[in-house]
Amino acid sequence: MTLKVVVVGAGVVGAACAFHAASAGMDVAVVDRGPVGAGTTSRGEGNILLSDKEPGPELDLARLSRTLWEEIGQELGPASFELEPKGGLVVAGTAEGLAALHAFAARQAAAGVHIEPVTRLREVEPLITPGLRGGVLYSQDAQVQPVLATAALLRAAVRRGARLHTGEVVGAVTGGAGRVTGVRMGAGEVLPADAVVNAAGTWGGEVGRRLGAPVEVLPRRGFVLVTEPLPVVVRHKVYSADYVANVASSDAGLETSCVVEGTRGGTILIGASRERVGFDTTMNTAVVARLAVQACRLFPFLREVHLIRAYRGFRPYCPDHLPVVGPDPRVTGVVHACGHEGAGIGLAPATGALVTAHLLGRPWRGADPAAHTGLLPDRFFTSGGAPQ
Template identity: 80%
Template sequence: MTRKVVIVGAGVVGAACAFHATAAGMDVTVIDRGPVGAGTTSRGEGNILVSDKEPGPELSLARLSRTLWEEAAQEVGPETIELEPKGGLVVASTEESLRSLNAFAARQAACGVRVEPVEHVRDLEPHLAAGLPGGVHYPQDAQVQPVLAAAALLDAAVARGARLLTGEVTAAAADRGGRVTGVLTASGDVLQADAVINAAGTWGGEVGRRLGAPIEVLPRRGFVLVTEPLPPMVHHKVYSADYVANVASSDEGLETSCVVEGTRGGTILIGASRERVGFDMTPNPAVLTTLAAQACRLFPSLKKVHLIRAYRGFRPYCPDHLPVIGPDPRLPQVVHACGHEGAGIGLAPATGALVTAHLLGHPWHGADPAAYTGLLPDRFFTQGGASK
């Protein structure tokens, strides 16, 4: 069994890995060059979704993660992480899109997802536009406050003996046979470990390269708008049916699909955009205008609401739009846990459990490595794979 682990990344995925590894009795050190949750985690909406996942390993991971978020909340306190089982409502704008949505939901239902077709969507969300042909309600969708969640998971890990360090990993430490024995830091320290977990989010590709196990994790920029505080008017996570197609797209150009949800503070969050522009953080007013217009078409009452800010960040994605989770076949002591795109917050607990299961060599908290071979790094090293 792996005894000593270094986790690179203190976002929500790294925090979840520490949470589960320490629960399994491992000696854990978490290192990040910045504060807890300061990267992609701080730029997310906190979504815990099953509604946007095609049947396959990611949907299975999402279903497990939904359960593990509940378990984690019981330990750290639901209010601490602001866990809200608000449910999701996916709405169609045309009869054709409704047929596609219902077919998609039927495939999910066959995998155990709870789906509830809705003929009159304004019964659930009275402020929606009139004339929408229908939608699907997903009662299992939920939300957390992402930075609070990452901090709470790490606090629990530290209470079990984990160490949290600020620093930058520059390379892997290795023995004469090339076996990874830890990491080297920019300050010249060596952190010894039996395994190194790459949970660096959008920078997972660079961290993998530094460890000698490069993996193709790319940034995909997204913007989110924030309104002034309002009385409660959006009760679920509401998004248009084309959102799922945009998530799965590999197009480099700008894609937008309407996502609207309320927060406990009364503000409304409006997304979502996706574009491949590297790590360019330049504001794009055209994107903000498009998102606002789409939200107003879905919720006409938003036309009279003021925006108070917009924020942006990068989603870490792999070319096949699945996260990469498991030991690297070139350096088995390096375990990847990145490339979740916009689903990292929702999938974090199950990712942490799956990584821990790989380290233990047997299932852990419902995560069985044999059930998630489709997420292994090996898939990139077969003929025609994405990484070299």
């Protein structure tokens, strides 16, 4: 019997889940209340990073995902979503910061990440500010155009039989023993399902609640600045070492750390900010100014470059800053794939493969459920199913 799967969310994670599930021969329906990739996916920089991840469950998923992005590029054509293996350069301005960065990189290297300490930074990035103490080059870091990547994955899923639905999931339909048998849409329509994948990004907590399986997924607002198009002047994704600490922080206040990278279209993207303000979409010009100042300190030539726009969005994160991927122990048939914070684009292919492996009950495309137990939703619950 063909497994019927409803994927809730047409962002990059939902698209990757649909791509892998359809490739495995499942009957897949993708549901979203808005356009493809219109949520957090459209507000990201397209990063595929190993450089910012501590050894552990997320880095393990990221390493698999980096391989799968390469395979997807070979299958779908890397130009179709601007897959660019540009590499990342992490820099430190003080001796203490450089020592901490080298220690962090050594732990990553022991986990299988390719690293290269750099002392002459201007040989790698000729226009970077002088006086920095050094850095680490991560050759495996890459970038995609996130909306193009999402669309490419969904087109491939549709070619394999998947269907797209526009609408809002308002609840689960359950049968014997509380197992999911479908989802109820806002207009009353029921989509039959043997399994429902919660890939709703920032709204993953609410969708989980509607399915009877709530998970704590919270929004974290971030801004990205975009410059006028330029020739190639920034060769890598370049960021300061304090970015890693800011990613892992649970502080509610504003945090910014300098991140600068070019795009294939010539624009330069500048980030990154993080703040817990709920779903407040207010444009904060003070954050924009702060990011611009930090970017100009790292690359002084940017003082003469025009900004053409700034955009903001919400990164969906869990309290322990790890995504939640796998079957929910409270409602049979619900599988979560959300809470990736700012790493959803990079982690999407491996998340989709891991979800598919859980649905199949066996490894799929290098993803083995037994190797990724640290991402399961039951880490948030006691044996009785109550929140910890």
